Amino acid sequence: MGDKPIWEQIGSSFIQHYYQLFDNDRTQLGAIYIDASCLTWEGQQFQGKAAIVEKLSSLPFQKIQHSITSQDHQPTPDSCILSMVVGQLKADEDPIMGFHQMFLLKNINDAWVCTNDMFRLALHNFG
């Protein structure tokens, strides 16, 4: 427990919490964002907790399951934490798809919140 740098502990804790919330009840994700938060979802921009939660709640699937392939964490010069995730997801009965997501976490009043969130599906043709 004491081996990993603190930013890695906070980052991986956040990641675990985020996807657990997302997969079980994504309407509850509001707690991790603030009014200054930005989300870019597949190239579309959303500003602020309310708009972000509305977007995520209205995504057109009932069931969703994320699985993390890799996660990387770094501290930033302004004392924030950057996390980059590569994984796969399965929505309803759709085929499994790869995704990448990154989060910028900031400590505000002793709580780590997400100020920046960017999500893209991994739609590459490897040929």
Added chain:
Amino acid sequence: MGDKPIWEQIGSSFIQHYYQLFDNDRTQLGAIYIDVSCLTWEGQQFQGKAAIVEKLSSLPFQKIKHSITSQDHQPTPDSCILSMVVGQLKADEDPIMGFHQMFLLKNINDAWVCTNDMFRLALHNFG
């Protein structure tokens, strides 16, 4: 030119410059990093301009070509710029591979430098 938000202009300018440098002579990348910069390359951490340039210069290919599939940019609460890139690359005669990379840019003494950089190859099995 005036249509895009300033962070998108700065972010996409940086992205273009970075991959141009990388593909033509990656030993020149030092100028974009500073002594507190962090790079995570395929899960390995490198700290500081010198260590980062050494890692990038010593990557085991002669020719490299990146092509960008998508790029997303956001401003952060601490006046930095976050950029997330999805693309493909071809090194020497190896098969084309997908990659994801993210950068955190900070304005120091009127120049935009990269303080945080994370790179992962996209090695997903879509089945």
